[in-house]
Amino acid sequence: MSAQIGVTGLAVMGANLARNLARNGFTVALHNRSVARTDELLAKHGDEGDFIRTETLQELVDSLEKPRRVLIMVKAGAPVDSVVDQLVPLLEPGDIVIDAGNSHYTDTRRREAALAEHDLHFVGIGVSGGEEGALNGPSIMPGGSKESYQALGPLLEKISAHVDGKPCCAWIGPDGAGHFVKMVHNGIEYADMQVIGEAFDLLRSAAGLEPAEQAEIFGEWNKGTLSSFLIEITAEVLGHVDAKTGKPFVDVVVDAAGQKGTGRWTVISALELGSPTSGIAESVFARALSSQAAQRKEAQKTLIGNEADIAVGEGFVEDVRQALFASKLVSYAQGLDMLTAAAKEYGWDLKLDEIASLWRGGCIIRAELLKDITAAYAGDSKPANLLFAPAFTEAIAEAVPAWRRVVATAVQLGIPVPVFSASLAYYDGLRRDRLPAALTQGLRDLFGAHTYQRVDAEGTFHTLWGEDKSEIEAVDSH
Numbered sequence: 001m002s003a004q005i006g007v008t009g010l011a012v013m014g015a016n017l018a019r020n021l022a023r024n025g026f027t028v029a030l031h032n033r034s035v036a037r038t039d040e041l042l043a044k045h046g047d048e049g050d051f052i053r054t055e056t057l058q059e060l061v062d063s064l065e066k067p068r069r070v071l072i073m074v075k076a077g078a079p080v081d082s083v084v085d086q087l088v089p090l091l092e093p094g095d096i097v098i099d100a101g102n103s104h105y106t107d108t109r110r111r112e113a114a115l116a117e118h119d120l121h122f123v124g125i126g127v128s129g130g131e132e133g134a135l136n137g138p139s140i141m142p143g144g145s146k147e148s149y150q151a152l153g154p155l156l157e158k159i160s161a162h163v164d165g166k167p168c169c170a171w172i173g174p175d176g177a178g179h180f181v182k183m184v185h186n187g188i189e190y191a192d193m194q195v196i197g198e199a200f201d202l203l204r205s206a207a208g209l210e211p212a213e214q215a216e217i218f219g220e221w222n223k224g225t226l227s228s229f230l231i232e233i234t235a236e237v238l239g240h241v242d243a244k245t246g247k248p249f250v251d252v253v254v255d256a257a258g259q260k261g262t263g264r265w266t267v268i269s270a271l272e273l274g275s276p277t278s279g280i281a282e283s284v285f286a287r288a289l290s291s292q293a294a295q296r297k298e299a300q301k302t303l304i305g306n307e308a309d310i311a312v313g314e315g316f317v318e319d320v321r322q323a324l325f326a327s328k329l330v331s332y333a334q335g336l337d338m339l340t341a342a343a344k345e346y347g348w349d350l351k352l353d354e355i356a357s358l359w360r361g362g363c364i365i366r367a368e369l370l371k372d373i374t375a376a377y378a379g380d381s382k383p384a385n386l387l388f389a390p391a392f393t394e395a396i397a398e399a400v401p402a403w404r405r406v407v408a409t410a411v412q413l414g415i416p417v418p419v420f421s422a423s424l425a426y427y428d429g430l431r432r433d434r435l436p437a438a439l440t441q442g443l444r445d446l447f448g449a450h451t452y453q454r455v456d457a458e459g460t461f462h463t464l465w466g467e468d469k470s471e472i473e474a475v476d477s478h
């Protein structure tokens, strides 16, 4: 018996993907650096499907049907390179090496190019849904060559989540496109969680609603336009009571948010692409600020708030819901805008409707909203920005009054709402007829002769600031 796919790296994610594949009828060869882990998996779950136990990468490779498919699930970075380096000499042209970890897309681009030299396919796939998703149906974002997808796609589509009978898996584009899209998914995930956090803080600090009461509210919100996995689990976390102290669970957790790095990568890429991903950026910075324990402690003693003494009215909860919805929409708009910029930069033909569709199930940002986002990009005329799709133009317009009230209230009360407010600033920035960027250009021209363009003439100009302030046509802009 030969295996249809091999999995190396059997920590929880790798083990769960292997089990998912086996449960779906594929024969899976297993390998792990320490054999004990392979045996543990077989002892616990060996009866879930057909597994082949291997002790070395050579044995793993030998157990596979051709073209071989080897899925690597090890820590992103050097460990991936190490496994790839060991695998390459064992493989034959046409074989497929799959990296299912959260690798940086530039590493994936590099590895894809390097393996192509050996006539091997390197496929970076984004896998979302955590441990549970990996086992029962994740959202999968595969990159790599289209050719490799023919051999790999059917397996991935089978094990992925399905929504309305459609797999939450589709070929994203060549080389690092899959990992790029997964990275942006995580950026949106950060922003989604931060706006939920801001809503929680506002409801508690401004409206005095305790976590248990908020669990009810989030539960209700989950029935409407906000319906999503993250809102659902927010209700669960807020409703949880710490067994040791009897206090709300959120009150016994240290308020310093960790991060493994994908959100940060999203923002770095956004900066490189010149894509204004301010909501996602603020969500990454909010985690960073939360972790500055010493400075926060000192600030609490020394920095003065001078907050206004105002009370919130009856409609506040609904206002917060609308502000949360509008800010969430902006995060998606910014993430998708970034995908558009990356597609242009890297020559990827990213299909935003397919991407939105495969985010509808299995992944952390799965949300009702993604159905409408899919629809917004499905037609022939693609909106240049998600917010320009008529359904969303209307939806956000409805939320704007509440959104402004909430941000204004938060500012007056000294409650930080970095993503609510950055998203609103983005919305207003886009809408603004004249931006102060004209003044920035003037300043740049004065101190650095950086030149500017005029509203009323073609060409590039420079004012002789240090002389008679006459204007000349500039040859080069820099």
Ligand code: 6PG
Pocket: 102, 127, 128, 129, 130, 186, 189, 258, 259, 260, 261, 262, 263, 363, 364
């Ligand atoms: C997913 C998640 C996952 C990510 C965790 C932790 O899509 O399943 O994005 O890939 O690793 O959410 O991320 P942070 O530690 O950066 O919050």
